[in-house]
Amino acid sequence: MLNYSRLKKGNQTKQVSFSVQRSNDLSAFSGTVTYNKITLNDGIGFNKYTSHFVAPVTGVYQFSYYHSYDKNHVAHVSLMLNNNRIQDSASKHNDGGNGMCGNSIIQHLNKGDSLWVKLNAHSALNCNNLGYELCFFSGQLLYEK
Numbered sequence: 001m002l003n004y005s006r007l008k009k010g011n012q013t014k015q016v017s018f019s020v021q022r023s024n025d026l027s028a029f030s031g032t033v034t035y036n037k038i039t040l041n042d043g044i045g046f047n048k049y050t051s052h053f054v055a056p057v058t059g060v061y062q063f064s065y066y067h068s069y070d071k072n073h074v075a076h077v078s079l080m081l082n083n084n085r086i087q088d089s090a091s092k093h094n095d096g097g098n099g100m101c102g103n104s105i106i107q108h109l110n111k112g113d114s115l116w117v118k119l120n121a122h123s124a125l126n127c128n129n130l131g132y133e134l135c136f137f138s139g140q141l142l143y144e145k
Contacts, residue, residue, distance in 0.1 A: 014043065014056075014057065014141075014144075015042040015043055015141075016042060016043035016045055016055075016056055016057065016059075016061075016140065016141035017040060017042045017043065017138075017139065017140035017141065018038070018040055018041045018042070018043075018045055018046035018053060018137075018138060018139055018140075019038075019039045019040040019136070019137075019138040020035035020037060020038050020039065020041075020046060020051070020136070020137050020138070021035060021036075021037040021039065021127075021133045021135060021136055022034065022035045022036060022037070022125070022127040022133065022135035023036055023037055023127060023128050023133045024036075024127055024128055025124070025125060025126050025127050025128060026119055026124060026125040026127065027073070027124035027125070028124070029119055029123075030118075030119060030120055030121040030123075031118065031119065032050070032051055032052070032116050032117070032118055032119075033051065033067075033077065033116075033117040033118065033119050033125070033135070033137070034051040035051050035135070035137055037133065040138075043056050043141070044056070045139075050116070051116055051117075051137075052114045052115065052116040053114070053115045053116065053139055054112060054113070054114050054115075055109040055110065055111055055112060055113045055114075055115075056111065057111055057141065057144055058109065058110045058111045058144065058145055059108070059109065059141050059142065059143055059144040059145045060106060060107070060108050060109075060141075060142045060143055060145055061106070061107055061108075061109050061139055061140065061141055061142060062104070062105070062106050062107075062139060062140055062142055063079065063104065063105050063107065063115065063137075063138070063139040064102065064103070064104040064136070064137070064138050064139070065077065065079060065089070065102055065103060065104075065117050065136065065137045065138075066100055066101070066102030066134075066135070066136045067089075067100070067101055067102060067125045067127070067134070067135045067136075068098050068099070068100050068125065068126045068127060068129060068134035068135060069091065069092070069098065069099055069100075069101065069123075069124060069125060069126050070098050070099075070124070070126040070129075073092065073123070073124040073126070074090065074091075074092040074122060074123050074124070075089075075090065075091050075092070075099075075101050075123055075124065075125060076088065076089075076090040076119075076120040076122075076123045077089050077090070077101070077117055077118065077119055077120065077123070077125075078117070078118045078120060079103070079105060079115065079116075079117060079118075080115065080116050080117070080118050081107070081109075081113060081114070081115050082113055082114055082115075085118075086105070086107065087103055087105050088103070089101045089102050089103040098126055098129055098134075100134070102136075106142065108145060115139075117137050
């Protein structure tokens with residue numbers, strides 16, 4: 001997967017991409033999953049204070065989100081666009097160890113649209129397991145529309 005997109009506009013090249021991680025667990029919580037480690041934020045679309053991606057240009061974007069959970073817990077996350085759920089990822093297993101759940105989407109966004117990951121009620125995320133950060137959210141502009 002490419003970590004960047006280029007968009008030609010006159011003589012300018014616009015890059016819009018981000019990749020973020022969360023380094024601590026979440027449980028008994030329902031709301032926006034916040035990410036405290038930004039590894040890439042070209043185009044400054046990812047807001048580090050809200051953990052929302054706000055589209056800087058109208059176009060078609062690709063997003064991925066992956067999260068770890070531990071045994072006997074449900075991990076149910078939703079991808080939200082302007083307060084509307086557009087996609088889900090959920091998983092649970094009862095037999096020891098950890099698991100991963102996640103999803104990917106290609107989505108048209110208008111300039112100013114806000115997209116984020118929400119942890120749903122009765123869910124838990126195990127984002128730091130033995131020193132490995134296992135909760136990610138990333139996206140990139142594929143092309144302007």
